[in-house]
Amino acid sequence: MVVAFVFLASMxxxxxxxxxxxxxxxHSALFMSGSFLGxxxxxxxxNAPVLAAFQVLIYVGAVTVVILFGIMFTQKPQVRxxxxxxxxxxxxxxxxxxxxGAFLAYVLTIEDWTATEPGNGPREVGVLGEIxxxxxxxxxxxxxxxxxxxxxxxxxxxAAIVISRRKVGEGVDRQxxxx
Amino acid sequence: MTQQTVGxxxxxxxxxxxxxxxxxxLALFGRYIREGAQYIATFGVATSLVFSGFALATVASSGVxxxxxxxxxxxxxxxxxxxxxxxxxxxxxxxxxxxxxxxMIQLYSGAFMQDDRRFAWYYAVLNxxxxxxxGLVLAPNFIExxxxxxxxxxxxxLLIGHWFEKPSAAKAAQKAFIVTRIGDAALxxxxxxxxxxxxxxSFQGISEAAQAGFIGDSLFTAxxxxxxxxxxxxxxxxxxxxxxxxxxxxxxxxxxLIHAATMVAAGVYLVARTYEIFVQxxxxxxxxxxxxxxxxxxxxxxxxxxxxIKRVIAYSTISQLGYMMLALGIGAYTEGFFHLFNHAxxxxxxxxxAGSIIYSMGSYNVLNMGGLRHRMxxxxxxxxxxxxxxxxxxxxAGFWSKxxxxxxxxxxxxxxxxxxxxxxxxxxxxxxxxxxxxxxxGEPRTEEAREAAESPGLMTGPMVILAFxxxxxxxxxxxxxxxxxxxxxxxxxxxxxxxxxxxxxxEPPSFSFIMAALSVLVAVAGIVLAYAFYVPKxxxxxSLAYRFSSVWTFFDKGWYFDALYDALxxxxxxxxxxxxxxxxxxxxxxxxSGVGRGFSGAGERLRPLQSGGAxxxxxxxxxxxxxLGVIVGAQYAFLVVALILGIALAAxxxxxxx
Amino acid sequence: MPPQAQQxxxxxxxxxxxxxxxxxxxxxxxxxxxxxxxxxxxVVVFMCIELMLNAVNxxxxxxxxxxxxAGGVGVGYAVLVIAVAAAEVAVGxxxxxxVYRTRKTVNVDEVNLxxx
Numbered sequence: 001m002v003v004a005f006v007f008l009a010s011m012x013x014x015x016x017x018x019x020x021x022x023x024x025x026x027h028s029a030l031f032m033s034g035s036f037l038g039x040x041x042x043x044x045x046x047n048a049p050v051l052a053a054f055q056v057l058i059y060v061g062a063v064t065v066v067i068l069f070g071i072m073f074t075q076k077p078q079v080r081x082x083x084x085x086x087x088x089x090x091x092x093x094x095x096x097x098x099x100x101g102a103f104l105a106y107v108l109t110i111e112d113w114t115a116t117e118p119g120n121g122p123r124e125v126g127v128l129g130e131i132x133x134x135x136x137x138x139x140x141x142x143x144x145x146x147x148x149x150x151x152x153x154x155x156x157x158x159a160a161i162v163i164s165r166r167k168v169g170e171g172v173d174r175q176x177x178x179x
Numbered sequence: 180m181t182q183q184t185v186g187x188x189x190x191x192x193x194x195x196x197x198x199x200x201x202x203x204x205l206a207l208f209g210r211y212i213r214e215g216a217q218y219i220a221t222f223g224v225a226t227s228l229v230f231s232g233f234a235l236a237t238v239a240s241s242g243v244x245x246x247x248x249x250x251x252x253x254x255x256x257x258x259x260x261x262x263x264x265x266x267x268x269x270x271x272x273x274x275x276x277x278x279x280x281x282x283m284i285q286l287y288s289g290a291f292m293q294d295d296r297r298f299a300w301y302y303a304v305l306n307x308x309x310x311x312x313x314g315l316v317l318a319p320n321f322i323e324x325x326x327x328x329x330x331x332x333x334x335x336x337l338l339i340g341h342w343f344e345k346p347s348a349a350k351a352a353q354k355a356f357i358v359t360r361i362g363d364a365a366l367x368x369x370x371x372x373x374x375x376x377x378x379x380x381s382f383q384g385i386s387e388a389a390q391a392g393f394i395g396d397s398l399f400t401a402x403x404x405x406x407x408x409x410x411x412x413x414x415x416x417x418x419x420x421x422x423x424x425x426x427x428x429x430x431x432x433x434x435x436l437i438h439a440a441t442m443v444a445a446g447v448y449l450v451a452r453t454y455e456i457f458v459q460x461x462x463x464x465x466x467x468x469x470x471x472x473x474x475x476x477x478x479x480x481x482x483x484x485x486x487x488i489k490r491v492i493a494y495s496t497i498s499q500l501g502y503m504m505l506a507l508g509i510g511a512y513t514e515g516f517f518h519l520f521n522h523a524x525x526x527x528x529x530x531x532x533a534g535s536i537i538y539s540m541g542s543y544n545v546l547n548m549g550g551l552r553h554r555m556x557x558x559x560x561x562x563x564x565x566x567x568x569x570x571x572x573x574x575x576a577g578f579w580s581k582x583x584x585x586x587x588x589x590x591x592x593x594x595x596x597x598x599x600x601x602x603x604x605x606x607x608x609x610x611x612x613x614x615x616x617x618x619x620x621g622e623p624r625t626e627e628a629r630e631a632a633e634s635p636g637l638m639t640g641p642m643v644i645l646a647f648x649x650x651x652x653x654x655x656x657x658x659x660x661x662x663x664x665x666x667x668x669x670x671x672x673x674x675x676x677x678x679x680x681x682x683x684x685x686e687p688p689s690f691s692f693i694m695a696a697l698s699v700l701v702a703v704a705g706i707v708l709a710y711a712f713y714v715p716k717x718x719x720x721x722s723l724a725y726r727f728s729s730v731w732t733f734f735d736k737g738w739y740f741d742a743l744y745d746a747l748x749x750x751x752x753x754x755x756x757x758x759x760x761x762x763x764x765x766x767x768x769x770x771x772s773g774v775g776r777g778f779s780g781a782g783e784r785l786r787p788l789q790s791g792g793a794x795x796x797x798x799x800x801x802x803x804x805x806x807l808g809v810i811v812g813a814q815y816a817f818l819v820v821a822l823i824l825g826i827a828l829a830a831x832x833x834x835x836x837x
Numbered sequence: 838m839p840p841q842a843q844q845x846x847x848x849x850x851x852x853x854x855x856x857x858x859x860x861x862x863x864x865x866x867x868x869x870x871x872x873x874x875x876x877x878x879x880v881v882v883f884m885c886i887e888l889m890l891n892a893v894n895x896x897x898x899x900x901x902x903x904x905x906x907a908g909g910v911g912v913g914y915a916v917l918v919i920a921v922a923a924a925e926v927a928v929g930x931x932x933x934x935x936v937y938r939t940r941k942t943v944n945v946d947e948v949n950l951x952x953x
Contacts, residue, residue: 002849009861016865019884020872032884035865039891042858046902048912055894058919063887063926070880070930074937086875087946089798093874096798099805101867107812108859108896113903116855121902122909131913142913149920156924164931166938792946794882798874 004045012038023080025071033064047121050128187237188247191264194230194274195317197223198281199310202303209299216299217289220306224285227313228278235271239672244270248319257378265319265382268672269451269516273316276523277441281309283527283641284436290637291432291534301341305436308334312441316448320381321370324449328366328413331442332359338437339429351425358422362412369405372398386455390678403456403463406449414446414500417474421740423497424481427489431534434489439496439530440523447503447519454512454675458682468508472588472599475501477738479606483613484724484735487543488536491614492529495569498603499526502584505596510683511587512675517656518580520669524652525568525577528645529611532562535634535642536618540627545614550623554631557639559619561646566615568649570608570702576653578699583658586694591685604698608705616713658690777830858899865892877944879933883926890922 015038018031036059043052122128134142201223205216212219238245248263266274285305292301311330318324333356340352374380376398377388389399410416415423426438437443450457450467457463475498482494499522506515535558536551537543552559568577585604588597623629633639656669675683712720724731736742788799810818865888872885894915901911937943 001853002851005853005857009857012861013864013868016868016872016888019881019888020868020875025878025880028881028884032887035888036891039895042861042895043898045853046858046898048898048902048909048915051898051912051915054916054919058923059887059891063923066926066930067880067884070883070933073934074880074943075878085877085881087792087794087877089794090875092802093798093871096802096805097867097871097874100801100870101863103805103808103812104863104866105860107808108863109856113855116903117905118852118902120905120907120909121898122912127909128912128916131909132916137908138913139910145917149917153920153924156927160927160931162931163928164934793948794874794945801870801874 001045004041008038008041008045011035012042023082023085025075026068029064029067029071032067033060036060036064047119047123048128050122050125187245188264190230191234191245191247191266191317194227194234194278195310195313197227197230197310198306198313202307202310205299205303205306209303212299214298216302217285220302221282221285221289223306224278224282224309227309228275228282231271231274231278231313234266235275238266238268238271244268246319257374260322260380261320262323263319264317266317268674269448270316272516272520272673273444273448274313276520277309277312277316280440280523280527281305281312281436283531283645284432287435287531287534287638287641288430288432290635291538292430295430297341301338301430304334304337304341305433308338308437308442312445315445319383320379321373321385322380324452325363325367325370328409328445329363331445332356332363332413335359335426335437335442338433339426341430341433342428345428348428351422351428355422355426358419359412362409362419365405365412366409369402369409372402372405376402382453382456386453386459386678389456389459400460400462403460404466406453407457407463407467410446410449410504411470412446413449414443414504415497416446416470416501416504417477418740420474420478420497421737421744424490424493424737427487427493431489431530431537434493435527435530435534438493439526443496443500444503444519444523447500447507447515450504450507451512451516454507455679457507458510458675458679464508464510466508468505468593468596471501471504471506471508472596473501474498475505475603476599476606477501479603479610480734481737482610483606484731486546488533488545488614488618489530489543491610492526492533495529495607495611496526498607499569502581502600502603505600506584506587509588509591509593509596510685511584511591512679513656513670513673514580514583514587516673517653517669518584521568521576521580521649521652524645525565525649528561528565528642528649529569531638531642531645532558532565535638536631538634538638539631542625542627545617547625548618548623548628549621549625550619550628551631552619554623554628555619555633557633557642561639561642562615562619564646565649566611569611570706571604571698572702572706573695573699574653575650576648578695579653579656579658582695582698585698586691589694590691601698601701605701605705608702609709612706612709613713616709620714661690781826781830855899855903859896862892862896862899865889865895877946879936879943879945880930882945883929883933887922887926890918894918 012035015031015035019028019035022028022031036055040052040055040060043049043055122131130136131138132142132146134140134144134146201220204219205212209216234245244265244267246263246265248261250259251262252258252260285302288301288305292298295301308331311327311334315324315327315331318327336352336356339355340349343349343352370380373385373394376394377385379385379388388394394402408419412419423438423443427434429437457467478494478497478501482491482498485491485494499518503515503518503522506512506518533543535555536548539555540548540551542548564575568575571577571581581604585597585600588594588600623631656667658667658670674680712723733739869885869888869892872888873882876882876885897911897915897918899911901907901909901915904911933943936948940948942948
């Protein structure tokens with residue numbers, strides 16, 4: 001267990017650092033999906049395999065692809081120097097980030113968690129389903145949230161299409177052909 | 180006390196109210212009335228004079244004082260302050276004197292102030308002054324007296340500073356007000372002391388309470404002396420005499436009315452009015468007498484060197500007031516007030532004469548005059564009569580009162596005061612006739628002197644009337660010892676109360692031919708010496724002045740009192756004023772504008788925060804969240820408050836550039 | 838088996854403390870925050886935001902597993918967070934595309950019309 005934890009933790013954190021510090025955008029995207037995979041592993045360790053599946057499907061599968069598409073449409077993927085990829089706030093940002101991280105860690109660990117035991121997660125799909133629909137002992141609010149999320153996804157789809165469509169006379173094609 | 184009818188009470192009350200009404204009318208409508216102001220004013224004062232005569236007749240015939248009062252403030256036991264009227268012989272005579280002299284002055288001013296820009300306002304304040312002085316005379320208690328005392332001071336300030344465009348006049352008015360203020364403050368403290376001890380402020384009441392022993396000895400003496408300090412301020416005695424010579428910056432009729440006949444006499448009147456209280460403190464009486472005597476001598480020396488004729492007459496006033504205080508202090512109540520009575524007439528006349536000279540010649544400097552005897556005969560003869568009366572030459576008015584004071588000093592065994600008084604007689608005769616000879620005798624020294632012409636009738640008329648009075652006003656007080664079959668009306672009419680007379684235990688006044696001859700001789704010697712020095716051989720005077728130049732400068736600079744007060748009080752006060760002004764300008768002003776500058780400066784410095792970069796904003800947000808989390812987590816609530824305060828202070832400090 | 842090795846294997850088999858997952862989540866969140874503040878490229882900023890969201894998810898699920906009285910509800914919340922994150926990525930990238938079309942740049946600090 002410990003070995004798995006250490007391995008997954010290092011994979012996740014190193015990939016996260018890679019996202020931030022990598023000089024190529026595509027490399028950042030790939031590091032990001034590596035980080036997602038680490039998180040999926042964590043989910044498995046935490047007795048939520050269904051969620052791990054969701055994580056891989058959605059994040060590694062869909063989000064990474066969308067981001068790669070975005071990269072493709074907006075820039076020439078070349079390797080740049082550190083100066084051009086990082087802005088002026090690097091050191092203040094570092095200190096603040098360390099501060100935030102330390103603060104969070106402190107607040108979270110100062111509690112007394114000795115009374116807890118792993119094993120309460122939804123091992124089966126059915127249990128997760130019941131939770132999501134708010135039946136059989138789960139908080140009933142989840143019914144509403146489930147439906148709202150559906151609507152949200154619809155709205156997001158429509159919004160994405162509306163925002164990113166080309167209006168007449170605007171923009172230049174990659175080959176330099178005017179629309 | 181006989182009960183007055185309402186009509187009589189109205190008439191008495193109208194005496195001060197009529198001039199006050201004239202003031203209101205002229206103050207409000209003076210702009211439209213202009214030249215007509217003199218007629219309204221003169222009418223008002225003339226009516227008051229008639230009513231005063233009525234009051235005098237009533238008191239003289241009935242022999243009891245007129246008294247009535249209304250309740251002004253009543254706070255119960257020990258807190259009732261009535262406003263009323265109390266007229267005995269003293270007050271009745273004073274009323275007539277004030278009204279009469281005021282009438283003469285207002286007639287005279289019609290011509291003197293002819294082309295003045297603020298003609299109506301001048302008459303308005305003059306009438307306010309008359310009303311206040313009359314109110315002061317009528318007051319039966321300290322509070323009412325103090326109210327009118329202050330009003331009189333205010334009018335003096337306004338009138339001295341009538342030509343306030345001249346900086347010297349404005350400064351003189353300020354000086355007068357501030358110096359008399361010192362006296363007023365002392366007077367008020369004295370009043371409070373009396374009131375606290377006895378629960379009343381009426382003269383009668385305090386006197387009786389003091390007799391009954393309600394007030395401790397040292398406290399009583401202190402209170403009495405404080406009241407006298409008020410009189411010192413108002414009557415320009417040592418050491419508060421410095422304002423009167425400077426007050427000559429005002430128009431000459433003002434000097435005649437206020438600073439010769441009436442306002443400065445208010446101090447003497449106060450002592451006379453509260454005589455029953457004064458006699459109960461022998462120490463206070465001595466203080467009064469010696470200050471009076473010293474002032475008389477001191478002022479006479481200061482008058483010796485002046486070339487401004489108004490200044491000479493001003494110092495003469497201080498000196499004569501010293502005589503009156505001397506008399507009151509040694510117990511010669513009747514003689515002191517008699518001198519006030521006579522002095523009013525001849526001193527006013529002297530001032531009017533000086534005004535006449537400036538009206539025709541344009542200068543007060545006797546060294547610019549000369550030979551005016553032929554060109555301005557009426558002025559010359561009236562001034563000579565006034566001068567003789569002032570010097571105390573038989574049989575003019577001044578002789579009867581001044582000689583009586585000198586004799587009383589000798590008889591009551593105040594030999595030092597007698598010596599001072601006699602020496603002052605000599606000096607008085609000398610300086611007044613020095614001025615008269617320099618101005619009227621010899622040859623004209625300047626162009627203006629050659630061109631001088633006699634003043635118009637509106638001015639010479641009152642002068643002649645006053646000259647007549649300067650001769651005869653003393654004849655109502657000729658003592659029986661002189662041998663004439665005339666009664667001493669004055670002494671019968673104005674005498675200290677029985678209680679005061681008992682306490683003083685004076686020897687009955689008698690007329691001594693030797694004393695009379697002595698004082699007349701001394702005065703004549705002064706006149707002769709003045710003649711010798713200035714008419715045939717004026718070089719004697721200048722060579723004497725040269726030989727004793729340090730003494731001459733000492734007298735000329737007023738015994739260096741002005742310089743002394745300037746160094747002691749004026750400079751430190753100005754320094755304090757400067758410090759306060761700097762503080763106000765820098766600190767307070769800086770604070771106020773600093774707040775504004777601070778906030779705008781802080782805003783300017785905060786401007787770069789709006790960089791327009793979203794990540795920059797995100798940085799600040801995260802930072803703030805972190806800080807808030809730490810603070811809330813550790814419950815450092817006061818840190819938040821301290822932080823906010825610190826930022827505000829820093830902004831203000833930066834803005835105020837402290 | 839030597840006792841030290843047995844001990845070592847025992848420690849390897851103990852249940853992991855909750856704080857472990859929480860600390861990992863906190864560090865990942867911090868790294869994501871740092872990246873979001875630092876990088877000039879808008880797409881990379883998005884990726885860092887995704888990192889932060891994942892860190893939160895991790896924390897949620899850890900609590901869901903360890904806390905007895907919760908009944909596994911944290912997992913349900915995590916599902917909802919995933920859904921929202923996906924929607925946000927879609928819309929956000931659409932905005933990036935639109936900005937790229939007009940300004941020809943994807944750098945966040947070159948879009949600063951609100952300066953001053």
